[in-house]
Amino acid sequence: MRSLLGQIGHGAPPSLAAGSEPLPSWQEILQTLGFQRGFNTTTVMLGTTLLGIAAGIIGCYALLRKRSLMADALSHATLPGIALAFMISAAIGIEGKSMAILLIGAAVTGVLGVVTIQAIHRHPRVREDAAIGIVLSVFFGAGIVLLSVVQSMSTGSQGGLSRFIYGQTASMLTADAVLMSVITLVAIISAVLLLKEFALVSFNEGFARVTGWPVTFIDLLMMSLIVLVTVAGLQAVGLILVVAMLIIPAAAARFWTDRLRWLVVIAAIIGGLSGYLGAAVSALLPRKPAGAVIVLCAGAVFLASMLLAPRRGMLAQGFQRAHLKWKIARDHLLEQLHERGAAGEAVVGHEEIRRVMRMRGWSGLRTGLFGRALAFQGWLSSKSDGLRLTDRGREQGGRVARNHALWEQYLVSHADIAPSHVDWSVDKVEHVLSDELIEELERALDGRGAVQGAAL
């Protein structure tokens, strides 16, 4: 995945240089990315970019409606339709390779697959995931069998059907690119006009029904769009991988935003970019199937999103966790110093604070390091005879001690928790109390006069 992306940025990795393929020059790379590698390449790149945009937008609907697996079953269920459409049109003497007829066949059995899933799922003994698995494999199996029948027919020109399984992007014609742009337009219009309705039904179907929205109809619209983009993507990406174009951009976009509108926009960008880069890479390296490369590009973007996205990404979350841990440790130390120093100017001896923190499971080394780190941050100052809180440190220590006391009192007086059990849970909670909750605690305990003594 990395190496494929790497080729775009830095030329070719050495491992590929061993092969007999000539590696693209910088000039070729720039030409390709600038849509200047001849008419055919440009058509393919435009087509896959548009498909990526459409799939990115419509994939958001699948993601939000939790229909990702359903889309997978749908795409696999198109295969018998393709084969049947070919057989029927050959039987009645129409040119069997007419793309429109094949795609109509694909859509018909695809939808039939979805309907079958719902019919099986209605039976109480079969869960939806099982129903999806059954339909996906059985329909695909039927498709493979029908393909072998097609192969043994005497009609001749049947060889091309298996391209729908793996996709054959390079065979994209101008007409296909036009079709992609129409579908992209439909996707954009659906997002502009119907995002509100789709969101309502996806978020809270019951509420949508009660407020009089035709939920089944709206659902059908969403499903039709998914069928549309799946069938359109069959030829380019193949039925095994087309679902990736629906799911991955939307799932990756979810790491970057909490807003529906932006989710759709970002998913469209990621989808379009994957289509564009994938087609470019496969144009530069002949014999690399564009469909698979497109999916790998999308996968790379997903991986990068999962790791690097602010707030929701893994790195950001790891950092947040570490930060919270640090804050809790800091508060513990400050609180202890605050108590030992009786909130005053006193210096707490190194030995004493080590002893106190040891009771909390801190090693002497840890106490020492933390003391130094906090001194560096200005919470306390380290003297030769011990530690002393700065104004800031004293304030924070006092606040923690007060929250601690509030929470402890609350647990004893309101939540009926035995005093002997209180301290343990307090240690975990006091650091995450929100201001609202603290006010609440103060109000709850006010009038009882319970907290005054402990807190001040």
Next chain:
Amino acid sequence: MKADQVAVGGDPITVQARSVLDARPEHSADSPVSIHAMTVAYRRRPVLWDIDFDAPQQALVAIVGPNGAGKSTMIKACLGLVPMASGRVEFWGMPLRQARGRIGYVPQRESVDWEFPVSALDVVCMGRYRKIGWFRPVSRSHKMAAKECLDRVGMAEYADRQISQLSGGQQQRVFLARALAQEADLYFMDEPFAGVDASTERAIVEVLRELQQQGKSVICVHHDLATVGEYFDHALLLNMRVVASGPVAETVTQKNLHKTYGGRLTLLSEASEAVARSGV
């Protein structure tokens, strides 16, 4: 009143239904919601048997009963979310179809995925979608109205928060605000007090009182017997059938509670078990 119903109803179904209902209590056309002989079954297992209930006007009604008594199901059947095996529900004497615009709904908090990429304000705006209609974006004035509803439940400052970053109680208040945004005359609420913090509980009670003062009615699934008398003025004790209904003081009595909660496996539920078993 009965003659009235026939005249208004007119169609043969109503007349036919009336003959079945002859022995039943009178239903008032003024009642915000009247339930006639409602029976609901999930996969052949009856969960509600023969429910008859008239909600008084301008009342706060609590539906009380043990787990599995069919409290939620009753609300959902009223709103057409769960099919009825038999029976009929009317709102101010009208069928649901005509009354939809006057009905507000607060579903159970657990019924949705709170990771959904919307803000608190976005959710409240959903209460206005019916008024906004197809294809149109949420206009500024609708947004303002939604914001006011958030303010009424004390959540104004959380308008832009993503909903997964709210506490359970705050999420519940968002749902309540969405129902307020519907500007309905009758509200169905499914366990709004379940698992909420004290300040949310206060906020909800305040809103309930406000609604009542504005002449609206609220029907609320409630699980906490201790607060029924304090928060509500009418109660419906339910355990698959109506055990008792009426003003709280007269309804929530030791005897009725025992009938509702005591002896979980009543003859009725045993019978329905048997039906379910033999059915398949």
